[in-house]
Amino acid sequence: MKYDLVIVGAGPGGTSTAISALKAGGSVIILDRKTNVGVPVQCGEAVGKTGPSLAEIDVPKRAILNPIRGFKIFSPNLTPVVYAKSEAEGYIVDRRIFDKELFARACELGADAMVGANVVDLIYEDGKVSGVVARYFGEKVEVRGEVVVGADGVNSTVARISGLRKFIKPRDLDTSAQFEMVGVNIEDASLMEFYLGRKVAPRGYVWVFPKGENRANVGIGIGAGMGEKTAYAYLMDFIKNNPRGKEVCRGAKPIEFRVGAIPLGGPNAKNVADGLMLVGDAAGQVHPITGGGIGYAMVCGSIAGRVAVECIEGGDVSERALSKYESLWREKYGHEFSQMLALRSLLEETEDDVLDDLAKILTGENVVELTAGKKIGVVLRAAAKGNVKLLRMLNELRKLQLIQ
């Protein structure tokens, strides 16, 4: 049987693509190399605060663990910047349930599924991608479709074989380690905590994402190759030696350990080819600073599914026809991503004492605006007064059009 869409990857990107294609009347098969989709979890499990809002993504209710109404960011000397709303603007979810529910939803709507199918090659016919080759329980199988969607995550085989992303430069990757812990001393379980600084997490941050009153994901992401030691060693340092980290984690017990890789070098130059589309981490649709990608994968996947069915119905799945997807998603997030890439470079250069000074004058609202690529208010420049280094940093922000 030949499908309209062959989707590689049953993460939030792949299943969102499937759901929107099915709603538009297309036929779909989803392949994932995992036999247990969603496991192991390689994620901080926060949704709603980076990129698309809760209103734009359909979060499976059963996956919601804890509503989040804001955050506290701690500068290197632990100066806090707090943002707290009265209502929930995000959730900490259980990704195992999250991914599985979306997968089930897609299959209930009519998608076929192959779990344990490791896609190892693409099939080309007349220069156009027309299917995939997978290793499936000891056999080699071919699955054909009008359009192949690579939603196979950070280490995308589809991106590599198609040449759309052969490899990722270490500089564009964050490497991550995380404990889920119980017995964590959380002040306010409705606020996420972030810790910045070169010694804490070079070109990255430590996070404490509460899953309940005393249960949390305590994790770290650092720029690959940018630290003096491994991500794991930095995380242990935070837990044992950071003045605040050791209080938060005093007596806490790890009940899970995970590692992960986050592509935060921005989107690939191109995410479509004849008969082929890339979605989510495979496409680089990840916030270059926060590393959040669940929401983007879902919204961009929804666009991809719709456009693919439209193109198939119109009898044209060439790169040119499919590029409608590329323009639509870039219209939404392209500007935000390129500004955040520039801000990421600036932050990489910024010394710890400047971050400390910045934390004194920034409000939580400012941080939300900044990381959404919006301009923040002019009062800041007055507040920086005679601080030359800080003024220089604010000037750089102005060049990026992030400050008035």
Added chain:
Amino acid sequence: MRVNEELCGVCSGCACVCPRGAISVSERFVVVDHKLCNNCGVCASVCPVGAITVGDE
């Protein structure tokens, strides 16, 4: 290069950055194609748990 399987948590970071496509990842482990690997060491700098050694030690 060699991977210490006891440490590796299969994050796939090493495979993402390998310029020669020498590392493939399955659901449970990573596989190195030693014919492709030239021991450049890029992958080792990425590993979050220090599971990779490059060279002959």
